[in-house]
Amino acid sequence: MNRFLRGSLWVLDGIGLLVGGGLALVVALFAGLATDGELPSMGVMGLSALLAVVELSVVLLVVRSSPLWPRAGAGYVVAALLWGAAVSPLLAFPLSATSLDLPGRLGLDHFEASWGGAYPEETVKTLGVLIILFSFRRLTRPWHGLVSGILVGLGFEVVENVGYAVIGAVYDPVSDVKGMLWIWGVRVAAGPLLHVLFTGMAGWGLGVAVFTAHRSRLWRLGTGLLWVSVAFAAHFCWNIMYDDTRAAMVSMGAVALVIYPLFIWLFIRGWRAARRDAGYVLLDRPVMSLRELEQGGFVVRGTVGAGPVDRGRPRM
Template sequence: MNTFLRVFLYIFLAIGGVITASSLLSPLMILSVPLTLLCLAIGTIYVAVVLVLLKLSPLWAKPAPLWVTASLLWGGGMSMLLVMPSSLGVSELASAYGPDALVMSWAGGYPEEIAKAFGIFFILLCFRQFNRPWHGLLVGIVVGLGFEINENILYATMGGPTHPTSDLLGMLTTWGARLLAGPLLHAIFSGLAGWGIGWALYAANWSAAKRIAAAAGWTFVAFLLHFAWNFMPTSDVAYLIQIAVLSLTIYPLFIWVMYRAWTMANNDRSYSYSPGAVSVLSRP
């Protein structure tokens, strides 16, 4: 990592750390200390399980502590900082000039995926252990995980007081809904964007146009899927059909990308991945 990138990385880590810490402590404004600790414990377990599964995969890049921390803080901190101002403006524009059903689509899909994609690109440039296309997928998943866990904690905090008799039940119900109705969506969306960014940065013998197309194309796929997921039809039946159709699109697509990345990582012995190329450098 050169000095210029290192300085910016530390600045972003500091800002992201402050924002993430503020978000994680925000439940204390609404919930009791025990409920806040329980809410944070659920989030911590969620993150730990995903990271352990990723570490067991051939996609994992070592050493990991700093890039994992940077990715989580970008997702949970810097992305939030970038999204909040633009999300409000986008919401107002969408509400003024478009149907109400699209307000959340624009407010979520547009600023969030761009903010996360920028973080993925920046983090990939900051660490020398990233040198293969699937590392973009890996970093994207962790960046999205940071965003998702922060968002889930905020929603669970607000959901606590909505239960008529118990803040605990309100918080747990909200957590359960977030875990069951679209689990890991932010991680998946960011992972798909990262898949394209990884190819743009690390594929060998690609033209500039092909690299730009890969990064922009997969980031657009992430935005489009996020946009569609946030669409709010007026009919409950239409909403259930929408969720079912999108689930049968998003998860199989992500599984396919993971399968490709997993297979390539298992078979790779070169420093820079090139389909069909003879390996001349050993794995670092």
């Protein structure tokens, strides 16, 4: 655990929460003035927030009940979610604004959303996962990177869904509720938990790179960059804008046929590795040499990250 990174993580999370919340209020104020106060009602906003809580709770319940869960405490969960929900949008927006017109200048208008979305968002979210992996002592296994990526991506996903739902409510000509529910339905049905998948895959690569023993620095760097590139490519291809609606649907379908099975495979692989993991054995005194360990006579006081053991019993 790196105390400097842990402190920086909480400072950035706090800044993101305060500044992001303040900017949201300012944007809502100006949006109300620009639309003559025609913002969604509090009931519509409350319903959208309830859907966000449901999405958040379901994903947390699934991951929490799996053997992948690192049991690093509530602070770990809060820190990861805040990075995705508060810090990532705050840092990604200026990066996106400055780079959004680059594809247009190159005559690649169809890739404007791809570059403007994948480049800043995956960069910032991946940075958060990397900081988190070095900030909590209980994060020691490759699959802990996958879980950290899921949490960061989940925070970002929920905030993005709520934001788009507000826009849908404002611009729907019939009903605020209909517009809000339509956006939620499209994002949940047509591309469920995309940011969870993107950041989860990047987190898997970082976890493998950081926590795999007996590997060179070059191997670790290559492994991390490989999976971060996979996440970036998946996000980039998903956001490609086509003039033909059918071409867009075929493209997103093809991307989905790759990223969802890939993520499921990673989840199952991590699940199996976590089930095989024996964890740490806590002895009654420190082991000073290999010879001393071979002689035995230690008393097992307990385990960390493994199943129950017989306590107080001498073992070799």
